Amino acid sequence: MTVTTTKNITTLATYTWPQGFYSDGLNAGLREGKKDMGWLYSEVPAAAAGVYTTNQFQAAPTKLTKQTIEATHHLQAMIMNSANANSCTGVQGAQNAALMQAWTAQKLGIAPELVGVASTGIIGEQLPMGVIEAGLDHLQLTKNDAVTTAILTTDLHPKTISIQFELDGQTVTMSGFAKGSGMIHPNMATMLGFVTTDAQITGDQLQKLLSQEVDETFNQITVDGDTSTNDMVVVLANGMANNQTLTPDQEDYDTFVAAFHQVLSFLAQSIAQDGEGASKLVETDVIGALNHDEAQMVAKAIVGSNLVKAAIFGEDPNWGRLMGAIGQTDAHVDVDHVSIWFNGLLIVKNSQAALFDAAEMKASLGESVVKIKVDLNSGEGTGQAWGCDLTYQYVKINAAYHS
Template identity: 65%
Template sequence: MDMAISDEFIWPKGYYTDGVQAGLRDHNDMGWLVSKVPAAAAGTYTTSQFIAAPTKLCKQLIAKNHHLQAIVMNSVIANSCTGAKGWENALAEQQQVADKLEIDPELVGVASTGLIGAQLPMTKIHAGIDQLQLKQNIGVTTAVMTTDTHAKIASAQLMIDGKSVTITGFAKGSGMIHPKMATMLGFVFTDANISGLQLQGLLSQTVDETFNQITVDGDTSTNDMVTVMANGLADNHLLTSDHPDYPTFAQALSGVLAKLAQGIASDGEGATKLVEVNIHHAASHLEGQHAAKAIVGSNLVKAAIFGEDPNWGRIISALGQTNVKIDVDHVAIILNGFKLVEDSLELPFDEAAVKKAMSDHKITIDVDLNAGDATGQAWGCDLTYNYVKINASYRS
């Protein structure tokens, strides 16, 4: 059964969030997420060879301890390609937060997003950390935004062992979105009782089906990261793969991550439409995922969506460039409910009606490969004039 996922920010038991203006810009630019107690932690990270200092720090901490208690975050400056000084600055942030909360520095993660190559203005960063308080302030969601037009928030509530469990997440991402785990940051936190190792396996699997299936512009950032913290304060029995409620928890986590991922795709820089591609009858799930992402990532397809042009040949072109197995004589394409292609041949269709349907905010493309029994799904957005405008003046 489908899990209800809310866009309301619901704090799980034992968490604080805050967002403040540290002076990096004229509105919220720093924030933190803090648990009352150490929390099991898991993470997935950018595959870029140029991994940013804060991302590298979190990766090392979680791999070593599988626990975090706090994450401090900033926007505007990514602290990437900043050498030894950038690493020292990330450690200085970590230490200051640890001192403030009176916890072990190895329980403090750091996350940054923004301009690559610039050093953090540490006087402002230190002052920002001084301002952060243990409160439940939704301002943390805007503190990490860069070119985003709105915050991405998702929550799920469920029962495990008769205990109420909450999973909440927020994310930023608008441009440089092409995760192989893009720029995107995701922070998910729950009061469920689950081990860090169990959480890591579940997160890695779920990210592959959600965040790694979105694309805005085909670029991968140096700072991509998704973290999950689970502090256990819901007091359920430890969640293992044998627990009867484990599938429900996994479904809820997947739903939260999927909603955040779709929110990022929909808010691509300059975007006016969310595009969802569903592949049917692929030879394998992996091939279905690859085919879906190839279509949603095609600039020609994205431009056609923006122009509300039912040019299905661009979908075929994107598909044909992949190495996935296709019955090339029996492909079908459906665009927002209108079947345009059957057996790889165009069907008669009312172009005016299709163009009207393409004026919707959400565009759904279904493609049948007739090559097997597997499926695939990916999300993206249209390509607009504003994308070029935004990125031509990003430093200014």
């Protein structure tokens, strides 16, 4: 993975909740043998920002959380479950999401307007509210990381990161966790991601920053081109680090932006790497595009192509398929002067085959990360995207998993 770090940001060895945040996760009985419910809580209301699926069938919890955050840009808690998405569940589904919100607020002694709700799992079945109620009854306020596994579905492992940095002389912690791993595609329509920090920043500023950073991270990953009805990224900043409220004109603002980018970038790439059935992470760098947007578009087209993904699974330096994927975009392309590199080895020069060492190439494509670089020779724009290979395992998981 290519996650930028700066010398002022320290990655912590273990998942660490920022000051004032508590959490828990458990098996409520929505599925067998795995944790399926969890929550987050902040001692004080936190500035909150969110981005949500662009799918027209937005699930009940997603709609509710969006409305809740947009009202005041503050949250104090999030309640979450896996195994059931509460999506395509009509009026009863909306009532159930509201009940989850109300019950959580009641147990924590806070206003319902400060509680977000997130669900993931099977579409079209009503939540068993008795199970939810019993599960909620057992959730505690702890510093454990059980919630990071409670939200998983077909993911192989949790995706978590904790970092620390200084703002205004104060130590700030920022921690993120996410789930994938199918239906991972554009426009924030794709997964659950949660970031907590004790930094002090307004909800408006946080929202602006989130929308901007998500375009460069979560919106540039794809597993299978499908978007889901449920997914969201929510950020909570409770201000308990006591730094001066962050504004763009402050010297330390860039540190916060870099830290935020690192967390989102790490989570996004972790989701791509743990895509359903994936055996390799694919990272695409496009240079020489007319502008940034076109570079992003081409990068994403490459990691989204089934033919490219299958070739990478086969460890086959099949550059013709990359040309196909590039050529089917609307981006400006100097069609006679495109260059392509696999893991730094030149394979296409002037849109034709370049000479390369087949053994060296073969060994290189055997790595668990495949980096593709493309020069469109049409300008100065650069962009990146991340995906994974298409494997037998992807088909197996999705032929069998009723979502």
